[in-house]
Amino acid sequence: MLEIEALDTLFFRDGKSFAKGEDTWANSNFPPSPAVFYGALRSVYFSNHMESFAKAQLPDDPTAALIINGLFMKLGQDICFPMPLDCVTPKKSRNSKACLLSLIKNDGVNSSPMSFLLQPKNQEEVEQDLEGYLDSVTFKEYLNSGAEEFYYKKLSDYIHNEPKIGITRSKQTHSSQEHMLYRVDMRRMDKASFVVGYTGISLPQEGFIKLGGEGKGAICKPISMRPIPAPQSESKRFKLYLATPAIYGKGWIPQWMDQNTLEGVYQGIHVKMLAAAVGRPVFIGGFDMKQKRPKPMQKAVPAGSVYYFEIIEGQWEEVIQSFHGKNISDNLAEQGFGLAYMGEIR
Incomplete structure (x- = not known):
């Protein structure tokens, strides 16, 4: 079991369209689906075994045995x-x-x-x-x-809205582009964290992990649960x-x-x-x-x-x-x- 505690605001986009120049509001899906943590744990494994990344999604994928067998919110204690x-x-x-x-x-x-x-x-x-x-x-x-x-x-x-407003800038001129203003529904976790149970792969019991849009950082540490x-x-x-x-x-x-x-x-x-x-x-x-x-x-x-x-x-x-x-x-x-x-x- 791992406890994952966010270091910053998090964003997990819902299934609605969010295309440049067409949509201006990106909604958050909170709490995120188990797929978010499945992907995050696989990313941690491959970041420690970059030589195996080419095997991802192939028959000899070293993370193929990964199973998420628990996903909970920790609110307060x-x-x-x-x-x-x-x-x-x-x-x-x-x-x-x-x-x-x-x-x-x-x-x-x-x-x-x-x-x-x-x-x-x-x-x-x-x-x-x-x-x-x-x-x-x-x-x-x-x-x-x-x-x-x-x-x-x-x-x-325990979860607070902190919307982020931004605008796309031109890579050539670094000036803002027209029709590129957007709003992202970020969330901040206050005395709250995720608890994830897994089997099938070996991961460091403590360290950092990236979660959600923009790859925001979070701390991982072991936790016990009856x-x-x-x-x-x-x-x-x-x-x-x-x-x-x-x-x-x-x-x-x-x-x-x-x-x-x-x-x-x-x-x-x-x-x-x-x-x-x-x-x-x-x-x-x-x-x-x-x-x-x-x-x-x-x-x-x-x-x-x-x-x-x-x-x-x-x-x-x-x-x-x-x-x-x-x-x-x-x-x-x-x-x-x-x-x-x-x-x-x-």
Whole structure:
């Protein structure tokens, strides 16, 4: 596990166009996708083994075994997880408290194809706080259905906007060019850092790393983190929480599931999807340093999304072995996409 602490403002561009002379505003995608850290760790390796750089993306690529198996935000002294999307806050609430949605049988009046719905208990107006994060203790309570209300941290208390305005200058005259004014949505991390777990390559445990646009510097140092235990239960129902975005072959539904029956078999376990709390898709792109061109854009289910399942064939322990703490994205799982944790349904 590495803790990565930024030394300056950071910028992670979203999937929107930002072409010279056409677009003036570059939006930030924060927190960044796992692909950012996958690429950054590979860059650290090659910077220490420049003789191997020519092998990048070839069959004998020495970083081919790299797997990101953990990606978290450290806010203050706590390692934190994005707010589960089956938790909501009252619309006019001013305190940082979220309530768990209830699993309600779909009586057929709703057009949802799901057999169950997720609804607030008191039918009050609610909203999802997309800036909310649960510390590890609270997150364990959430997975174990130990409480129906949770206090959470706001990302905006630790990440601050510091927009940067600039203009392109001519290489010949060094004077500013017309129609080349731009604004970049930089972010400054205040008592916040990234925590990344990885296997497959050997890296220095301490040093510097470049992150995001403009290659801003950050400090790397080792950090320990206790594993998140899976809940123990005899129930046939469970929930899957995504700590990182997941790229699925059928939009928001995994490739191994049937879109009509909402049933599927994963590593020998037959399950049926009962309900889901899924956010708007996020767009995953990037830049290929070797090919010197943008990578193809892909849609991903956002972190915090939650799926409710019923076990048709299989045991609770088998589900833990297959899903808990594993990357279950259909694509780019090795880069840390689709990090899932199993939770109990009350």
